[in-house]
Amino acid sequence: MPKAAIQFKNVQKKFGSRTVISGLSFTINAGELVTILGSSGSGKTTTLKMVNGLLKADEGQILVDGKRLADQDIVRLRRHIGYVVQQVGLFPHMTVAENIAVVPKMLHWNGKQIKERVNELLQLVQLNPADYAGRYPCQLSGGQQQRVGVARALAVNPPYVLFDEPFGALDALTRMELQKEIKQIHQQLGDKTFLFVTHDINEALFLGQRVMVMHEGQVEQFATPSEVVNHPATAFVRDLLGTVQQNKKLWGGYHD
Numbered sequence: 001m002p003k004a005a006i007q008f009k010n011v012q013k014k015f016g017s018r019t020v021i022s023g024l025s026f027t028i029n030a031g032e033l034v035t036i037l038g039s040s041g042s043g044k045t046t047t048l049k050m051v052n053g054l055l056k057a058d059e060g061q062i063l064v065d066g067k068r069l070a071d072q073d074i075v076r077l078r079r080h081i082g083y084v085v086q087q088v089g090l091f092p093h094m095t096v097a098e099n100i101a102v103v104p105k106m107l108h109w110n111g112k113q114i115k116e117r118v119n120e121l122l123q124l125v126q127l128n129p130a131d132y133a134g135r136y137p138c139q140l141s142g143g144q145q146q147r148v149g150v151a152r153a154l155a156v157n158p159p160y161v162l163f164d165e166p167f168g169a170l171d172a173l174t175r176m177e178l179q180k181e182i183k184q185i186h187q188q189l190g191d192k193t194f195l196f197v198t199h200d201i202n203e204a205l206f207l208g209q210r211v212m213v214m215h216e217g218q219v220e221q222f223a224t225p226s227e228v229v230n231h232p233a234t235a236f237v238r239d240l241l242g243t244v245q246q247n248k249k250l251w252g253g254y255h256d
């Protein structure tokens with residue numbers, strides 16, 4: 001029986017008088033890599049931010065590791081939940097090593113422990129520590145900055161990592177390379193639960209062991225990529241997949 005890592009039970013979220021999430025229920029199992037796919041404004045980011053307490057649900061329950069979020073110390077909880085966003089948010093005046101070491105330092109790790117961890121993480125994200133540890137964020141490409149963002153999110157070995165469109169601003173090749181690496185890191189680390197938001201269908205299908213398709217604050221389908229592709233549960237999912245075929249036809253036709 002898989003262990004539930006993140007559970008939403010009938011969650012509702014409003015902004016002002018506007019309900020953007022209503023009756024949202026799902027369970028993500030420990031160790032899964034789940035992608036959340038949906039069009040712009042479907043509530044993906046809002047859902048992710050409710051997991052790490054950046055936004056509060058108005059109704060319903062959210063459980064992380066079986067414990068109600070509402071009963072937990074959010075600051076402590078966030079240390080168990082890594083967070084990677086598109087804007088990366090590295091501190092510009094700190095080196096790569098210092099950026100990765102922010103939370104370990106806050107937790108009073110000693111210098112040797114920190115150095116070892118930084119080296120280990122840089123290797124994990126395919127950046128040679130000798131070349132990159134001493135650089136400043138402005139001396140890195142967008143893809144390299146994202147790699148540092150991933151390393152930083154993993155610094156204190158959190159059991160959960162949330163990704164919010166981390167590769168949205170990168171070119172297609174770099175993006176593909178990083179998608180492969182995320183998949184590999186998830187496999188290598190073994191027991192971590194990754195929740196990855198994207199509006200890119202190919203990214204969602206490639207990365208996710210299961211894909212949660214969202215539309216207007218609701219789950220349309222939550223299934224394996226092959227199930228989603230072969231048996232779309234709703235007209236929305238069918239249309240969404242149809243856009244990929246459409247695009248292929250478009251660029252396919254261009255080369256005819």
Ligand SMILES: Nc1ncnc2c1ncn2[C@@H]1O[C@H](COP(=O)(O)OP(=O)(O)OP(=O)(O)O)[C@@H](O)[C@H]1O
Binds near residue numbers: 038039044045047
């Ligand atoms: N702070 C806020 N105040 C008011 N409305 C908000 C706020 N944040 C999000 N919304 C609204 O809630 C809805 C869901 O937004 P959300 O950012 O979760 O969507 P999304 O699926 O992540 O979209 P995108 O892919 O464009 O980032 C949108 O209609 C958005 O305008």
